[in-house]
Amino acid sequence: MALMSVDDAQAALLAGVAPTETEWLDLAAAGGRTLAADIVALRTQPPADLSAMDGYALGAPVASDVWYAVVGESAAGHGFGRPLGPGEAARIFTGAPVPDGADRVAIQEDAERQGDRVRFADPPPAGSNIRRRGIDFTEGKTGLAAGTRLGFGALGLAAAMNHARLPVRRRPRVALIASGDELVAPGAASLPHQIVASSTVALAQLIHDAGGEAVDLGIAPDDLSALRSHIRGAVTGGADIVVVIGGVSVGDHDHTRPAFAAEGMEPGFWKIAMRPGKPLMHGRLGRVHALGLPGNPVSTLITGLLFLAPLVRAMLGRADVLPDHETAVLTAPLRANDMRRDFLRARLAVEAGRLTVTPVARQDSSLLSMLAQANALIVRREFAPAADAGEEVAVVRV
Ligand SMILES: Nc1nc2c(c(=O)[nH]1)N[C@H]1C(S)=C(S)[C@@H](COP(=O)(O)OP(=O)(O)OC[C@H]3O[C@@H](n4cnc5c(N)ncnc54)[C@H](O)[C@@H]3O)O[C@H]1N2
Ligand code: MOO
Numbered sequence: 001m002a003l004m005s006v007d008d009a010q011a012a013l014l015a016g017v018a019p020t021e022t023e024w025l026d027l028a029a030a031g032g033r034t035l036a037a038d039i040v041a042l043r044t045q046p047p048a049d050l051s052a053m054d055g056y057a058l059g060a061p062v063a064s065d066v067w068y069a070v071v072g073e074s075a076a077g078h079g080f081g082r083p084l085g086p087g088e089a090a091r092i093f094t095g096a097p098v099p100d101g102a103d104r105v106a107i108q109e110d111a112e113r114q115g116d117r118v119r120f121a122d123p124p125p126a127g128s129n130i131r132r133r134g135i136d137f138t139e140g141k142t143g144l145a146a147g148t149r150l151g152f153g154a155l156g157l158a159a160a161m162n163h164a165r166l167p168v169r170r171r172p173r174v175a176l177i178a179s180g181d182e183l184v185a186p187g188a189a190s191l192p193h194q195i196v197a198s199s200t201v202a203l204a205q206l207i208h209d210a211g212g213e214a215v216d217l218g219i220a221p222d223d224l225s226a227l228r229s230h231i232r233g234a235v236t237g238g239a240d241i242v243v244v245i246g247g248v249s250v251g252d253h254d255h256t257r258p259a260f261a262a263e264g265m266e267p268g269f270w271k272i273a274m275r276p277g278k279p280l281m282h283g284r285l286g287r288v289h290a291l292g293l294p295g296n297p298v299s300t301l302i303t304g305l306l307f308l309a310p311l312v313r314a315m316l317g318r319a320d321v322l323p324d325h326e327t328a329v330l331t332a333p334l335r336a337n338d339m340r341r342d343f344l345r346a347r348l349a350v351e352a353g354r355l356t357v358t359p360v361a362r363q364d365s366s367l368l369s370m371l372a373q374a375n376a377l378i379v380r381r382e383f384a385p386a387a388d389a390g391e392e393v394a395v396v397r398v
Pocket of ligand 1: 178200246248254277278294
């Protein structure tokens with residue numbers, strides 16, 4: 001069976017993905033969520049011309065070295081009440097409205113004040129220290145686009161635009177089923193034939209970081225009907241994506257594909273030209289995505305990073321769905337690659353102002369100790385020629 005390319009498999013997975021429904025959240029609960037609609041400014045900011053400094057609001061000087069009459073004060077949160085006439089100044093503070101008739105603000109450090117009058121050796125030019133109405137945003141204009149992840153900057157802007165609640169996408173629900181007779185929960189392993197089911201918690205973190213909600217459905221034994229009932233439980237429980245970890249290869253105890261098929265899966269792809277992660281499988285159970293991730297823990301997490309996390313982001317309507325590729329300088333030579341795209345576990349560093357990358361010592365897809373050391377993957381394209389230290393290579397951060 002020919003292997004499918006990573007690019008074709010990602011495109012097939014992400015084609016026509018339907019976004020989750022909209023829910024409305026208070027601002028304070030919306031951090032990290034993804035906007036379901038464009039957000040329009042409900043007001044103009046600043047709403048008036050405001051002073052950028054503490055000082056004096058003035059009109060143009062009528063003569064050099066002129067004394068202005070200080071006729072009142074404009075403080076933030078208060079209006080000034082009347083226009084300034086020629087030769088008049090108002091004491092003003094940062095964030096306060098600039099009175100009509102004033103066209104500049106002189107800072108107080110430059111003022112010579114005597115009683116109710118003030119003068120400036122060198123008055124500032126027109127427009128100085130005034131933040132004009134609407135320089136940040138104007139009412140009715142889109143300030144944040146649908147698909148934006150609400151980080152602190154976007155949340156602050158939404159609040160400033162006078163929104164108390166925001167429409168966000170429901171977090172995609174990802175059911176995680178570990179499969180294998182050897183598996184036991186973290187903390188419970190004692191026998192030599194037992195292996196800790198480490199991938200569930202690791203994938204859950206990846207899903208959370210992508211904006212999804214992971215649901216741990218535990219461990220299914222190597223038994224077709226047990227795995228089928230776990231999958232049914234995931235679907236009836238409202239999962240958007242059902243992930244089975246392991247059992248996607250060709251061994252006698254690999255039941256993942258047959259179990260999904262018996263539950264009515266419309267097959268998508270199986271077997272990808274990548275290392276690690278070759279046995280990756282995708283299909284559809286109606287609206288629900290079925291994913292079989294290869295069991296070797298590093299393979300699970302790299303296919304999670306390259307396929308599952310992008311699927312979650314696509315369901316959120318995000319624009320930035322696939323991981324970004326950057327460029328870094330190799331510190332060690334690499335041999336030529338074969339027909340599988342290789343994702344080498346590696347460490348990025350900044351050396352003499354350049355981003356450098358060094359593969360970790362061992363690349364076996366069972367070695368979580370190596371993955372935990374890595375902060376990036378070197379992406380070696382299919383049939384890439386040997387590379388020397390000093391060459392640039394593509395990297396993806398992990
Ligand atoms: N004849 C072939 N054998 C294998 C092939 C192949 O193409 N032909 N592919 C290999 C590759 S590549 C991978 S990757 C593995 C994946 O196989 P499975 O998805 O069937 O994974 P399992 O056999 O169930 O498990 C593999 C390995 O990973 C451990 N494991 C499984 N689940 C977890 C978990 N939740 N947490 C931690 N560790 C887990 C499991 O104990 C096994 O050691 O197949 C190769 N074989
Ligand atoms: O692809 Mo497997 O994931 O090489 O170990």
